[in-house]
Structure formats: structure tokens, C-alpha cells
Amino acid sequence: MNILDGKKTSEKILERIKKRVSAPLAGEVSRSDAGGAEIPHLVVILVGDNPASKVYVRNKQKAAEKVGIKSTVIEFDSNIKEQILLDKIIELNNDNTVTGILVQLPLPEQIDKNKVILTISPKKDVDGFHPENVGRLAIGMEPYFYPATPQGILMLLDEYNITLEGKHAVVIGRSNIVGKPMAQMLLKRNATVTICHSHTPNLDEIIKTADIVVSAVGKKIVRCKMVKKNSVVIDVGIFKDTNGKLTGDVDFDIVSPTCGFITPVPGGVGPMTIASLMYNASKVYR
Ligand code: GUN
Numbered sequence: 614m615n616i617l618d619g620k621k622t623s624e625k626i627l628e629r630i631k632k633r634v635s636a637p638l639a640g641e642v643s644r645s646d647a648g649g650a651e652i653p654h655l656v657v658i659l660v661g662d663n664p665a666s667k668v669y670v671r672n673k674q675k676a677a678e679k680v681g682i683k684s685t686v687i688e689f690d691s692n693i694k695e696q697i698l699l700d701k702i703i704e705l706n707n708d709n710t711v712t713g714i715l716v717q718l719p720l721p722e723q724i725d726k727n728k729v730i731l732t733i734s735p736k737k738d739v740d741g742f743h744p745e746n747v748g749r750l751a752i753g754m755e756p757y758f759y760p761a762t763p764q765g766i767l768m769l770l771d772e773y774n775i776t777l778e779g780k781h782a783v784v785i786g787r788s789n790i791v792g793k794p795m796a797q798m799l800l801k802r803n804a805t806v807t808i809c810h811s812h813t814p815n816l817d818e819i820i821k822t823a824d825i826v827v828s829a830v831g832k833k834i835v836r837c838k839m840v841k842k843n844s845v846v847i848d849v850g851i852f853k854d855t856n857g858k859l860t861g862d863v864d865f866d867i868v869s870p871t872c873g874f875i876t877p878v879p880g881g882v883g884p885m886t887i888a889s890l891m892y893n894a895s896k897v898y899r
Contacts (some may be wrong), residue, residue, distance in 0.1 A: 614869045615773075617847070617876045622772045623765075623884035630888070631680040634781045653740065654683040655713040655894040656705055661691030661696065666717045671717070683893050695724045700734050706734040713739040713894045718790075721754050736898035742789065750797050758893045763795035766847055767802070767829065767883060773874065775825075775845055777779030777802040784820055785809045785862070786829035787791060790850055795827050828862035836864035843873035845897065849882045 634653060655677055659670045670686055677684035689698060694891070698716075701738065705711045713736045720726050730738075736757050741764075746756035775824035784805040786792035796806045804825065809816055817837035820826055828835045829849035843894065846869075851861030861878030869875050876882055 614872055615874045617769055617773060617845075617874050617879040617881060619699070619765075619769055619876060619883065619885045622769055623888035625772070626768060626885075626888040627676065627680050627891060628637055631892050633897050634681045643871070650680065650882075652683055653712045653895050653897055654685070655715065656685045656687060656711050658687045658689070658695060658698070658701065658714070658716045660689045661721050662715070663719065664889075665713055666719070670717050670885060673890060676891050677894060680891050682891065686896075691721045691787030692723075693721075694727065695769065698724060700728060702729065702732045704734075706737060709738065712897045713737050715739050715890075724779060739893040739896075740895070747789070747794070750794060750801075753801070757898055758896070759798065759889075760790060760794040761890040761893060762791045762799070762829075762849060762882065762886045763798050764829060766795065766894070767798060768889055768892075769876070769882075769885045770825075770845070775874065777804040777825065779822035780804045781822060782825040782827065783807045783809060784825035784827045784829070785813075785816070785820075786827075787838075788851070791827075791829035795829070797825075826863075831862060832861050832862060833860070834862050836867050838867055838871075840868055840872050844871075846872045846875040847882060848876050848878050851878055851883060 657670050657673055659666060674684050702714060703715050714733050716729050718745060730742045735743045738746055739758055741756055741758040741760040746758055751755040754868055777799060784792050784797045784806060786797045787808055787810045796808050799806045810820055820835060820837050821840060823841060823844055825845045826867060827833060827847040831850050831852055846863055848861035848863040851859060854860045859879050
């Protein structure tokens with residue numbers, strides 16, 4: 614069994630992004646063509662004071678700083694009116710010095726998340742959540758941005774030269790943020806994809822047929838002995854166990870003896886997601 618080291622790999626990728634940010638953009642719009650955006654500028658909007666969201670936003674800000682991407686955090690009270698937030702997004706869409714917009718989720722209940730996602734310009738939607746980006750991915754057109762977590766997972770697999778063509782990939786979880794785009798992106802790489810979720814019977818039997826397992830559930834769900842020999846196990850889950858220790862969806866001790874590669878938690882998918890988001894934030898569209 615080999616560890617897929619997300620921490621080390623993310624540092625390598627952030628180094629590459631840093632070079633890319635300080636050099637002219639090849640194959641894309643030049644910075645001067647971007648209508649005033651000399652360097653990428655990511656605006657992160659944080660509504661309310663969810664402690665986990667604050668940590669995520671801080672980490673995104675730190676990563677942006679590290680690679681030379683300008684970042685601004687705009688904070689709103691948890692009780693703001695939806696229209697105030699939508700108006701701010703429209704203002705940022707029209708601001709040529711802003712190249713990326715990210716609204717941290719979850720949002721307070723008076724705000725319709727879907728309206729927010731629809732309002733962000735697809736060309737500044739660094740999360741890749743806008744229906745235009747989702748739809749482009751679904752019909753095989755290049756989206757402006759791929760969602761950060763699945764893109765980060767593919768970057769990690771690529772760094773370890775793990776090929777996907779013809780492999781059976783089992784994705785556990787069907788969220789818009791991870792499960793669904795992950796399945797689409799694996800299909801695009803010519804994997805055979807099975808999507809499982811909390812209502813899937815005989816999950817263990819399906820997992821045992823997988824060459825690649827990606828679990829994004831947030832519960833200890835991958836705990837079957839004897840996964841396929843040399844299979845690749847990607848653990849997207851991160852939560853605290855009953856002792857307050859960070860853990861993931863995969864029971865590492867049970868699964869790791871037979872698999873070929875596995876991501877640790879922490880230090881696997883998490884840092885790759887940040888690096889992947891910074892890759893997105895380094896892109897500038899007109
Ligand atoms: N909250 C948890 N994950 C994410 C993410 O990937 N993007 C945003 N905007 N909010 C999140």
C-alpha cells in the first residue's frame with residue numbers, strides 16, 4: 614500500500630501556480646485583455662460566523678497569498694437580506710479588476726443558495742457551481758472552471774501517474790460539490806463509473822469490484838475487508854470521531870492492507886482541494 618500524499622503534492626502544485634501567476638498566461642486571455650485585471654483577484658464572500666467556514670476562508674486567503682493571487686474577503690452579518698448579497702455579486706461581476714468570486718457555503722436560511730450560484734458570472738465562478746459550468750461539464754464542453762475537490766483529486770492521481778481509462782471507478786456520494794462532478798470527470802477520462810449513495814444496497818460488494826474508490830459521504834462508510842488488490846482509495850470525508858480526532862469515510866486500518874494507494878485524512882484530499890481552487894483562481898477570463 615502506498616500513501617497518496619496530498620500535502621506534498623499540493624505544495625508542488627502551488628509552486629507551479631505561483632510561477633504561472635507571475636508569468637504571462639499562455640493559451641488564455643492575456644492579463645491586459647482581461648480589461649484591467651493585471652493579476653488574478655479572488656473575492657471570497659463569507660456570510661455569518663460559522664466557525665468551520667471561517668477556517669476554510671482563512672485557509673483560502675492564506676493559499677492565495679502564498680501564490681501571489683490577490684484576495685479580498687467580504688463579510689456580511691448572518692441576518693443580511695438576500696438582495697444585498699445578490700447586488701454585491703452583481704457589482705463584482707461588473708468589476709473588471711475582480712477575476713474570481715466565491716461565496717462560502719452554507720448560507721443562512723433566508724438566502725436561496727441557488728439564486729446566489731446563478732448570479733455569479735460563470736467566467737468568475739471559481740467553484741464551478743454555476744449551471745453553465747455544470748452543464749458544460751455534463752455535455753462534454755469545457756467548463757470555465759471545474760469544481761475544486763474533484764479536480765484536485767484528478768491532479769493527485771495524475772501526479773502519481775495513476776491512469777483512469779477503462780478502470781471501474783466507484784463514487785460514493787452524490788453531492789453537487791463532489792460526487793456528481795467527480796463522476797462526470799471520471800467519465801470524461803474514460804473510466805467506467807458507478808455512483809453509490811446512502812440508499813445503495815450491498816455497498817461493500819460494489820466497492821470490492823472497484824479499481825478506484827472515491828468516498829465523499831462524511832460518515833465511516835468504507836470499511837470492507839479485501840478491497841480489490843492494487844485499488845486506489847480516495848477519502849474525501851473529514852470529520853471528528855467520538856474522541857475528537859479528525860478522521861475520514863474510510864477505515865484506514867481495514868482497507869489499507871489490500872489496496873494499492875490510499876489518501877490519508879488529514880493530508881490527502883483537503884490540501885489538494887485548496888491547490889485546485891488556487892489553480893482556478895489563477896485563471897483569468899475576459
Ligand atoms: N463549503 C464547503 N465546501 C465548499 C466549496 O467547495 N465551496 C464553497 N463556496 N463553499 C463550500
